Amino acid sequence: MLWSTILLAIREIRRNLMRSFLTVLGIVIGVSAVITMVTLGNGATQAVADQISSLGSNLLILRPGQRVGGPGGGGGARRFDVRDAEAIRSQIGSIKAVAPTTTSAVTVIYGAKNWSTTATGTTSDDFVAANWHLASGRVFTEAEEKNGKAVCVIGETVRRELYGAQAPVGTGMRVKGFSCEVIGLLASKGQASGGQDQDDTVILPLRTVQRRITGRPTVNTILISVKDGASSTAVADQITGLMRERRKITGAKEDDFNILDTKEIAATLSGTTKTLTLLLGAVAAVSLLVGGIGIMNIMLVSVTERTREIGVRLAIGALEGEVLLQFLIEAIVLASIGGLVGIALATIASVVLTKVMSVPYAFNVGINVLSFVFSAAIGVLFGYVPARRAARLNPITALRHE
């Protein structure tokens, strides 16, 4: 009985290919839209989280000037120098690395090629603080730092632009008029969340940059890496106290420097992307709803024809239960096909789109199940309810249905 009803339902689906196709299409669109959007949203969130961790974990960035107009707002505040960095290193606990850093735009030349990039003068602590890893070669030694040797570690972008297929380590490169030995190559970090290319850099000993490029003994920023498990907020407070003291800021006077905490940035950014994911989810929910309405329409439009069909079946001796079971199975089969095709389509679309957007892809079980169940429920409901109404009619009334 059940089996023959299933066969009957499948035969009906085949017989009404257009109607079946449209019903399935509604579910496919609903399911695949929701899954794709939520997967992309999650991917974007993950990408932001990855970028933040590439900045360096538990990193504090100490800069002169008040934090007003975003990065680089140096204003007229006094710059820091190496002694400030040393004071932090010696007087504040729970610190893993302190890297006084100064940057300057330079043109670098190798062979016949030149490239405009940023020269970063820092100490070897910077590699720890900024979470750099080496692809090849080595970082500079303490002696090279102290003596301001002309050695440098280059980023992936600089290597690509100047060296092409050639290995850079051991070669001599010209940086703003002086020759500099390339001793190491940084592993790629990719784009930062702001969109700038973190790999477009040349790292030299701080003293080398100060002497040969900027000509000043000051530094732009001091990067402080807080030990794992220590509170970055507490360390930032201690640094603030120390700097106020060193810069002779007393009483109610405002700081003429600021400390950026990457943890705070991370929190802000992940909050933003969570909102974004919610928004995408809402848009997707609307498309699921629209898909649901499509299913509903197809089901309701076919109800006139089907009411007569139900009338015929009842008149020739089908029980109400048998007719309903057939319609229920039809609806379930269509909804399931639609749901599965939707999931398949969403998986393909998600994989391709995450690749295009260069965000990580992760299969989200929850949203797949949710959207499948939702559209299947709509399909079954609107396939079944009108059928039930028709099956309860007197067969004669059903036969005369116009």
Next chain:
Amino acid sequence: MSAAPASEAEPPGLALPPAPIREPGAASRPLLELVGLTKIYGEGTAAVKALGGVDLSVQAGEFVAVMGPSGSGKSTAMNILGCLDTPSGGAYLFRGVHVEKLTGKQRTLLRRHFLGFVFQGFNLLARTSAEENVELPLLYRGVSTAERRTAARIALDSVGLKGWEGHTPAQLSGGQQQRVAIARAIVTKPSVLLADEPTGNLDTQRSHEIMDLITALNRDLGITILMVTHEADMAAYARRIVSFRDGLVESDVENQPREEAG
């Protein structure tokens, strides 16, 4: 309803299977019996009396034409006789069983096993082959696929549609569609065939062909026929004509059936 091109030739000849379905000894008791049957639609002041106490008995093997103007109650009576509707009062006995006391499910099973229906509008399933349409009642009886197929082919053959098994209603003429509907009604070998204006949608020639077919079913298979019609031409095929007026049987007369065309 669709109509196929007129040039389409309908296969002649009515090769009927020999096995009679008549119940032995059924003549002693009426097959169908209405006793003081009433049917009232609506309630209170809006109530309309469709049947006002109908007495009628039909013996197995009869061919009865039911006539009467619209609103005379003939359709209501037919629906009750076909177990599609329930009376408001009185009794309806089918082989001595009180149908008015049966549940909806029991009435459905009664239809499934003893009754066949032919409608004015054919009511075939669209986009469904003639054979599958004819198989449908057997499906609900739980008949196996192979038996269904054989029975459907025999039934289609008996209404003169051999070779048309795979055609869908849209590919058949009106007369052919009604033949498929008749095949569907008789494939279960019913005791009674209820036909509601079976020729209402057909031209004169096709109407007479269908009437010849119905007459043959009655004569050769012993199927009791109850046929609603408002055309005297068609009623003339029956051996008994019952006329309704204002919810009552106005006349109930024997009829000498006209000679068959072929």
